[in-house]
Amino acid sequence: MVKKRSKHYNFAFLDEGSKRVIRRALLKAVAIPGYQVPFGSRELPIGRGWGTGGLQITLSVIGPGDVLKVIDQGSDDSVNALSIRNFVTACTGVETTTDSGEATLIQSRHRIPEAPLKAGQIMALQVPMPEPLRLVEPHEAVTRVMHAEMDYAPMWLALYESIVRTGDIELGADYPVMVEDRYMMMPSPIPRFDNHKLHMSPALFLFGAGREKKIYALPPYTRVVSLAFDDHPFRVESTHGRVCRLCGAADVYFDEFFDSATGGRLYQCSDSGYCEKRRRAGARATEPAAPTA
Amino acid sequence: MAYVAVTGGREAVKNAAVLLERNRAAGDGDVGLDALEKRLGLLIDRVMSEAGLYAPRCAALALRQSEGSPEEAVFLLRAYRSTLTRAYKSLPLDCEDMTLHRRISAAFKDIPGGQFLGATYDYTHRLLDFEPPEARAGGGGGGELSHEAPVRAPRVTRELRREGLIAEKDGGGAEPRDITMDPLSFPAERSARLQTLTRADTGFLSGLAYAGIRGFGPSHPTVGELRTGELEVLLVHPLFEGETISAGVIVVTEVEALFSEESAEAKREARDDPLLRMEAGQGDKADKSSAGLSLGMGYGLVLGRNDTKAIAMSVMDYFLSSPGDGILQNQEFVLLHGDCLEMNGFISHLKLPHYVTFQSKLDRVRRGSPEGTGSAGSNGNESGSLPEL
Numbered sequence: 001m002v003k004k005r006s007k008h009y010n011f012a013f014l015d016e017g018s019k020r021v022i023r024r025a026l027l028k029a030v031a032i033p034g035y036q037v038p039f040g041s042r043e044l045p046i047g048r049g050w051g052t053g054g055l056q057i058t059l060s061v062i063g064p065g066d067v068l069k070v071i072d073q074g075s076d077d078s079v080n081a082l083s084i085r086n087f088v089t090a091c092t093g094v095e096t097t098t099d100s101g102e103a104t105l106i107q108s109r110h111r112i113p114e115a116p117l118k119a120g121q122i123m124a125l126q127v128p129m130p131e132p133l134r135l136v137e138p139h140e141a142v143t144r145v146m147h148a149e150m151d152y153a154p155m156w157l158a159l160y161e162s163i164v165r166t167g168d169i170e171l172g173a174d175y176p177v178m179v180e181d182r183y184m185m186m187p188s189p190i191p192r193f194d195n196h197k198l199h200m201s202p203a204l205f206l207f208g209a210g211r212e213k214k215i216y217a218l219p220p221y222t223r224v225v226s227l228a229f230d231d232h233p234f235r236v237e238s239t240h241g242r243v244c245r246l247c248g249a250a251d252v253y254f255d256e257f258f259d260s261a262t263g264g265r266l267y268q269c270s271d272s273g274y275c276e277k278r279r280r281a282g283a284r285a286t287e288p289a290a291p292t293a
Numbered sequence: 294m295a296y297v298a299v300t301g302g303r304e305a306v307k308n309a310a311v312l313l314e315r316n317r318a319a320g321d322g323d324v325g326l327d328a329l330e331k332r333l334g335l336l337i338d339r340v341m342s343e344a345g346l347y348a349p350r351c352a353a354l355a356l357r358q359s360e361g362s363p364e365e366a367v368f369l370l371r372a373y374r375s376t377l378t379r380a381y382k383s384l385p386l387d388c389e390d391m392t393l394h395r396r397i398s399a400a401f402k403d404i405p406g407g408q409f410l411g412a413t414y415d416y417t418h419r420l421l422d423f424e425p426p427e428a429r430a431g432g433g434g435g436g437e438l439s440h441e442a443p444v445r446a447p448r449v450t451r452e453l454r455r456e457g458l459i460a461e462k463d464g465g466g467a468e469p470r471d472i473t474m475d476p477l478s479f480p481a482e483r484s485a486r487l488q489t490l491t492r493a494d495t496g497f498l499s500g501l502a503y504a505g506i507r508g509f510g511p512s513h514p515t516v517g518e519l520r521t522g523e524l525e526v527l528l529v530h531p532l533f534e535g536e537t538i539s540a541g542v543i544v545v546t547e548v549e550a551l552f553s554e555e556s557a558e559a560k561r562e563a564r565d566d567p568l569l570r571m572e573a574g575q576g577d578k579a580d581k582s583s584a585g586l587s588l589g590m591g592y593g594l595v596l597g598r599n600d601t602k603a604i605a606m607s608v609m610d611y612f613l614s615s616p617g618d619g620i621l622q623n624q625e626f627v628l629l630h631g632d633c634l635e636m637n638g639f640i641s642h643l644k645l646p647h648y649v650t651f652q653s654k655l656d657r658v659r660r661g662s663p664e665g666t667g668s669a670g671s672n673g674n675e676s677g678s679l680p681e682l
Binding site: 009010013014015017018021038039040041042043044045047048049050052072073074075077078079080081082083086109110111128138139140141168170171172173174189190191192193211213214237238253254255256270 | 368375378477
């Protein structure tokens with residue numbers, strides 16, 4: 001779907017000087033995987049806190065030949081994904097898709113597509129809180145020093161205390177990782193289910209935190225390990241016994257629905273593009289959407 | 294489900310736009326840009342100040358487009374500003390060159406050049422006026438003035454400076470940092486602090502300063518001088534050496550607030566004498582003629598007419614420049630949480646769907662239930678262990 005580009009603004013909205021500044025930060029980020037590069041974050045026409053970091057990356061790297069996919073919480077058609085996609089197409093005129101396999105550039109909030117990414121693809125993730133150490137230290141000046149000295153002991157201690165207190169590491173999404181045994185990094189609020197997709201991925205991951213004015217990156221084939229202890233391994237969310245009510249997929253992350261008729265729970269692929277593609281290929285739920293009690 | 298689900302988003306967004314357009318077109322007649330700009334000047338000033346963009350007509354346009362929401366109007370101006378190339382840097386402005394509209398001092402009764410209120414609501418009675426503008430005194434155009442303001446006057450603090458009573462803060466002379474191009478880093482230098490404060494949300498800044506002077510801050514100020522007026526912004530001529538070009542005239546409000554503080558000498562002594570330290574800590578209640586005290590200054594400068602914000606800024610500038618462990622002296626606390634776009638953006642993002650992250654949270658909470666006992670399922674992590682490394 002190609003749209004006509006607005007004449008009132010520059011290609012990809014930002015002025016060329018600003019785009020260059022952001023690309024320079026991106027290059028530094030790629031050169032030091034997992035390191036947070038401060039950058040002169042620009043204000044954009046969408047809310048600061050609604051994906052302006054990811055969007056600044058998209059606007060800085062996009063070219064007329066790109067094919068763009070925008071997802072929010074896995075969905076191509078959620079209101080925020082729609083709003084961001086409309087904005088980017090209005091100021092670039094690029095082609096868009098819902099098929100992650102066809103996209104050259106994917107901007108996402110809170111999910112990594114189910115279908116494995118390929119070499120040459122760029123994934124721009126929106127980041128609310130880039131600093132993993134914020135869990136244990138509120139001051140930026142201090143956390144920068146902690147990263148420099150690789151002083152991650154307070155974080156490990158916090159995880160240990162969590163296990164002692166509750167029997168488990170009480171972190172849901174945005175579960176921190178170690179990058180190449182050097183930098184501790186927030187993967188953005190993707191579910192733990194998606195963490196392993198970062199590890200040795202052939203695609204380039206770029207992370208943008210607009211409000212916090214930080215950019216970081218994982219170049220292709222980077223080692224990414226979720227924080228865990230030898231005797232307390234990392235665990236992803238349970239998908240046990242769940243299938244998509246539309247396409248029957250089982251090995252995916254789900255949205256949960258309440259069935260008002262039966263009071264039970266229904267599940268559906270969180271990755272709407274993946275689900276749609278499976279259905280186009282003929283996949284159906286094997287049994288008629290049996291709600292679990 | 295209608296709000297997000299898998300389909301329907303497109304239509305919902307379109308309908309929201311239609312409803313907004315109806316609000317903007319409600320009632321009879323259009324809101325004239327000229328009237329907005331000239332008659333709602335204080336609102337325009339507030340929006341320009343928080344946006345960090347001096348453009349009254351654009352601010353009027355933004356307010357009309359946003360049903361008068363300052364938050365939205367600031368947003369529109371900031372986003373527009375992102376598309377503009379920064380071509381020039383102005384020369385430093387000196388507020389002593391200001392063509393004055395208003396000038397008061399709470400420190401001295403009689404100041405060289407005199408005090409004058411200018412256009413202020415300070416001494417009006419806030420009685421809701423039900424008369425139309427034509428029926429007001431002077432027929433709506435205002436009456437005659439009994440006094441005209443002097444055009445220029447030296448700063449009140451000039452004399453105090455000459456006497457050597459003011460302890461100068463850091464940051465003078467150095468090339469200022471541009472926080473719109475380089476993100477803040479900590480500790481932030483004074484130029485970066487002042488820029489952040491002047492763009493801060495008016496309510497946020499006033500609230501912090503209020504908390505500070507009520508007792509949560511180190512001391513209490515006296516407004517040495519508050520002045521509002523016009524300044525000409527000059528640029529170095531790109532071609533002719535030694536010549537300048539005028540970029541236009543801006544209206545600003547400047548405040549110099551004075552705080553009594555220990556002089557450097559007294560601080561050295563106080564380190565050894567706890568009793569002296571206690572006395573000097575009484576802020577401006579302590580005797581100013583005491584040899585152990587000097588005057589500290591907080592500086593406020595905001596675009597447009599906004600007394601409260603300028604005073605609040607001067608208070609926060611002083612707090613951030615003075616040593617101490619109070620929360621209002623904590624740079625990261627004060628400087629990172631007052632930007633209109635950032636605070637409103639992050640709070641409003643909570644309205645976005647969080648289905649994925651909430652599922653993840655639920656998974657943790659349901660840990661006890663038989664269904665969610667933490668088995669990693671069949672996504673390639675069957676053992677629930679780390680992904681293959």
